Amino acid sequence: MTLRVYNTMSGKKEEFQPRVPGKVGMYVCGVTVYDYCHIGHARANIVFDIIYRYLQFADFETTYVRNYTDVDDKIINRANERGISSQELAEEFITAFDEDMDSLGLVKPTHEPRATEYIQQIIEINQKLIDKGIAYESSGDVYYSVAKFPDYLKLSKRNMEEMQAGARVAPGEQKRNPMDFALWKAAKPGEPGWESPWGAGRPGWHIECSAMSSSLLGESFDIHGGGRDLIFPHHENEIAQSEGASGKQFVKYWLHNGFVNVDQEKMSKSVGNFFTIRDILKIYDAEVIRFFILSAHYRSPIDFSEQNLAEAQSGLRRFYEALEAAAAATEGIDRPDVSSTEGAKVEEKFREAMDDDFNTALAIAHLFDGVRTMNRLVTTKKFRKKPELVAQVDDLYATILRLGKVLGLYRSQPTEWLEKVKLAGLTKLNITAEQITGFIEQRLQARAEKDFARGDEIRAELEEKGIVLLDTREGTNWRLK
């Protein structure tokens, strides 16, 4: 089975064949660093984190570039509001971004370039486009003439006439055509600027990605990703710039992730349903968020809600409980030399799902099947005396962890994770862990005295508070209802 990916350009799933066999160049639009990242950024970055991991898992030597756009109107405005320099502001939010991505458990891309490190290359592309007659200078600004690029709008599949009806020219812009967009903006007093053939100025939005991608991956590369909302104008303009300058196909496969809604509504600052990653992480475990995001296909919209997060937590808990149980059940057993094919079966299904446009929801379903098989084996009578079953559990255990790693899941020690989530859930209830321990001791005492009525009473009282007691060979434990 070969990997197939949905290409926004063709609107179809296509067989993935990198330009150079076995090697992949992938560029994903990062963030403009002027504010904290929200759950939508979390999704986009987690999705491409998984794509990157899976490409490597599938033996593609992958170069992954994710940029920081650290010069932009929004940054300048925000910095002015706060009375600090754009650079200081950008630095602050680059640090915040790194912290957030780290908390979410993302692997580092191969390169994380910043727009301001590529000013020279940006100027070169500008010059090339001007030399080719595709771009023009106008009182210190440089604009891209969309009429000179026949393929314009091929990605977003729009039509020029319609677009022009809605296009606006901002005050002060010297465009020949309202659809033209800025490649370079002359610096106004107090704005950051770099010397250029057109005077001091700064890059427009879009051009930085053309510069960074071509510098690090070449003029043509395999995968370009980002959120759906970037299709127009951002990616459309990148194509115009890059293909206009190079005359070559810019990107082979365009991948776009779907949005995150909040309680069925579009997330927006005006509605007030806007959640930053750091706020969410105060309430939910990072891995629960990842599990939630991967429980839907990356192109579908996903609804961020308390119920959906709670379900994600239940699902993830099922994995950790199974892993914990399997480890406990096989502890201290001598491992005879018996082979197992259980793991290979799960892996085959997993690969099949992931090969179909990174279908993480289906891939997780197959891992759940592995969990059920593992639980069934572990609870088989005289399990520990049946080497072939022990071998199968060992195999499944290792396979689930190994495949989970491709999704960035099951990174924690099961016992620690379960304990952490349990204690975190406790803060919502009106009881402390110490109080629960106290009740458990009372109940133990009652049971020792064969006072089962009192014991059950304590169980009922705790259950009312949302605590369930678990009697095991090792003693009594508790969990959240």
Add this chain to the structure above:
RNA sequence: GGCCCCGUCGCCAAGUGGUAAGGCAGAGGUCUGCAACACCUUUAUCAGCAGUUCGAAUCUGCUCGGGGCCUCCA
């Protein structure tokens, strides 16, 4: 107005021509002093209508409903 997407069990969510995965919740059962976990069993004909086809959730058309982009946005 233009372009695009979606509508699958109570909830979440796979499934793009061959007869409906998985999770959560629910019901019954095994296990347990009780309980929980786990395991077993059980719950849908796919918004509606009309077509194409031997055969459709999957293709076409229409209707209804929801959403996105077209200005900054993952």
